[in-house]
Amino acid sequence: MALDGLLDGRAVLVTGAARGIGRGIAEAVAGAGARVALLDRDAGGVRAAAGEVASIGPETVAVAADVTDPGGVRAALDTVLEAFGTLDGLVNNAGALRMGPALETEAEAARLEYDVNVHGVLLVSRLVAARMIERGIAGAIVNVASNAGKVGYPNMAAYNASKAAVISLTRSLAAEWAEHGINVNAVCPGGVRTGMLEGVAEWIGARVGVEAGELLDEMVPVQLGRHIRPIEIGRVVAFLLSEHAVVIRGQAINTDGGDTPY
Secondary structure (H helix, E strand, C coil): CCCCCCCCCCEEEEECCCCHHHHHHHHHHHHCCCEEEEEECCHHHHHHHHHHHCCCCCCEEEEECCCCCHHHHHHHHHHHHHHHCCCCEEEECCCCCCCCCHHHCCHHHHHHHHHHHHHHHHHHHHHHHHHHHHHCCCCEEEEECCCHHHHCCCCCHHHHHHHHHHHHHHHHHHHHHHHHCCEEEEEEECCECCHHHHHHHHHHHHHHCCCHHHHHHHCCCCCCCCCECHHHHHHHHHHHHCHHHCCCCCCEEEECCCCCCC
């Protein structure tokens, strides 16, 4: 997919951008010509990531905030708007996963996943959308859900449910904000080589007596035959942020190499 110039003149905020899929999205969006604000709770990590992404696109800024903290998010948005003067796109990528059997899942662990994966998406989305509406910006929002929100993997009950909620939330926001010119979609990755996937392999491997690296090598999309790279998710996200995706609305698009059939 040729991305050159796809997002020229636009400014995009990516949450959870210090590493993994968020970092790949930031790279793809910058490569498409957008100014990119990278947000993460890891202040040092996000500054380092922004410094490297700066060599790809026209301008980057790093902001440290927790997506569950309204005050922190508002302050981060103020910084981004001061730097860029506008904000045309948002990618809600920040996420949390706590592995464990459903029978053993404590409320605190499940609450963390819901707070970050659902409430964080809604919080950042509504704060960004309010700024877009105030300024008359016809923007775009892309939520990073997961194929787990459609499949329902074992030992991930709360995570699965939280990502299903993101898919539903995407449809709701798309319907509510269409009148303001804000387009909202989601992507549902799977089989992406990230620290989170490595953690899943380590958790399973320790319980079934298989080396984590061996398990990780097997956790690839069948049709693709290899792990998906974070930037490959980023390229799809960049397209959804562009004006060319205006006819795609409220959708949860699988980006898992063909593993999920619907």
